[in-house]
Amino acid sequence: MKRTHRLLLLCMALLLAASSFTGALAGEDGYSTSYTYNYDYWSDLRESPDAYRVEQVIYSADLALETPMNKPQSLFVRGNMLYVCDTGNNRILELKRENNVFSVTRIIDTVKGASPETFSNPGDVAVDEAGNIYVADTNNNRVVMMDAEQNFVREYTKPDDTTFDQNLGFLPRRIAVDSSGRVFVLATNVNKGLVKFEADGSFTGFIGANPVTVNMWDYIWKTFFTTKEQRSQQASFVPTEYENIYIDDEGFIYATNINFSEYDLLYDNAKPIRRLNSIGNDILIKNDRYPPIGDLYWVEGSADKGPSKLKDITVLDNDIYIVFDRTRGRIFGYDPQGIMLWAFGSKDNSEGAFLGPISLEHMGTDLLALDEFGCSITVFTTTEYGDLIYQASDQYLRGDYDGSAETWYEVLRLNANYNLAYVGIGRALMRQERFEEAMEYFKMAYDHENYGRAYRYFRKEQVEDNIWAIAVVLIAVIAVWLTVRGVKGMKEEVAAYERRQVSR
């Protein structure tokens, strides 16, 4: 009975949240991206100060390029160098950032000593710490590795292995290189996961295959109600491909996935963001009420409805990961616990909005977002608010709990709706054994678990302080009960005795 009511109420809340969503799309000061928001405990949309602001937007003209960029697909950052995979022009642009000005240092369109020397429809670029450049040369069916002087070093081609379907072409689309030179390739048509090559160029298998998800009704329908001919016409149950990958400092692969049905998001079956360990298992931490899926709600019937399609992911040094949504041009930041820090962005022509969100990178805490249709790179820098959030979570990770509480107070001064700040302060208070105050803060953030923890300590304290009073009350209650029972028994005995006397 109660359960259904809860469900009803939840639905009500969702409807309300959905209706409040419509108002949140328009910007206030011209930048639609300045309309930063977050979700509260009830998953209602809460306006928030800007965590990031547009610092500059770089177009081909700003870079003095002879041929303008054409459908660029990917960005890569190494130090203060930015690499742009200019797919439509079969070249890689190498940009250098100096005093906040990006300038082209060279245009990489050939590999000396390779065959062929040019690229064909390259999908991605990566650079390792030694300066070697890797290019996912999609239509040449190879990942080509060159040194810093563009001399050919090695190429990774179609694995000559039975586990790789030899009928398929090898079309590497996205690549990531870890610190020891292993190359992870996301290839079109390969649904066994990422193709993994060792540093010496040998193929060592697949990792992180998407597990096949079969809907029960689909299965029953396909097995019992369709003929063999019909079945051969339909898509079979296959694991889906990833959309993009990123390797963080510790060598974990972050992958995004956009091939899922809306329904799968409900019980977190879709897992649009994953963190793969070395054997390919998803170890992403999800400690929020909702898993990290980008937008929780969208307006049905609008042009950009549907779940967020996370085209790219980038991971800051402090393990905060940031994803780039294709559906509504949003950028979402999540902390290592999977809690949304902020969301901003939109899809239109204005500065700081995107037409074709495709790739996201970071330089320090600055964000670089690539727009494939606008052929532009938008540079975002943190505001005071964004800085404070990063600072607080850094301090917490370092173990400076009191310092992080101080910073969280600052955050609250700017945004009183920030749940994470209340939790952060509550934790610091708990470490100082101020449990009652901690409970207050946890309550404001609707953090049941931490509240319960603080409450247990608080209760223990209370019981220890008042143990005598409790004991006295308990003894008194037992004494009264025993007395009443005794008196009652005596009365009954007397009555029984009298009855016996009468009946005699």
Place this chain on the structure above:
Amino acid sequence: MSAGKYQGKRKGGLFGRGFQDYCDSLKYAMHVIFRPFDGFWDLVHEKRGSLAAAHTYLFLFLLTYILSLMCTNFQFVTAPIQYINIYEQCASLLIPFLILCLSNWCLSTLFDGKGRFPDIYMAMCYALVPYILIQLPMVLLSHMISYDEAAYYNVLGTISVIWPLFLAFVGLMQVHDYSPGKNLIFLVATVFGALVILFLILVFFSLLSDAAAYFISLYREIAFRLY
């Protein structure tokens, strides 16, 4: 428990005999919930229960529900309290309850039931007592336990729903003098009956509003022509 003990007590207390009877019928709920087969039979056939007590328990049930919504410690609140409308909540419990009683009574003729409407209503109300008895202390309990100990809280909550459901089943069985199997079929029919009643209510109101609209427009037309 024999009937004699209760009959012996009819002597009239501080507020007169009627009030004493009322108190007795309230107290009888304790007997009903722990010995439902015997209790429900006597409730209607031996006139142990009273409608006044039934109303009281229904009112207390609604009160308990509201209290548990409003006063439960926030650790165990999962509904967004800021959106809750108390009257809506009460109506969402009361209306289905009354419609189910009504449909049960309507169908009892078809199924050879012995119960009259007051009997059915009384049995259903008395069946709600465990919910009150468990949920009220649970509100207090929720302020004394932490989130990790939620298991106790949830078990109690489950019992507070299952027990009344069982009592309602037994109660209707005894009121109508059915066998368990027949009662089960009867209950399924009751649910469908309730749906039919809901449908009729909707049709009635929609026709009523159409009729009203017709007369209103007729009046407007005449008023327009005359002036």
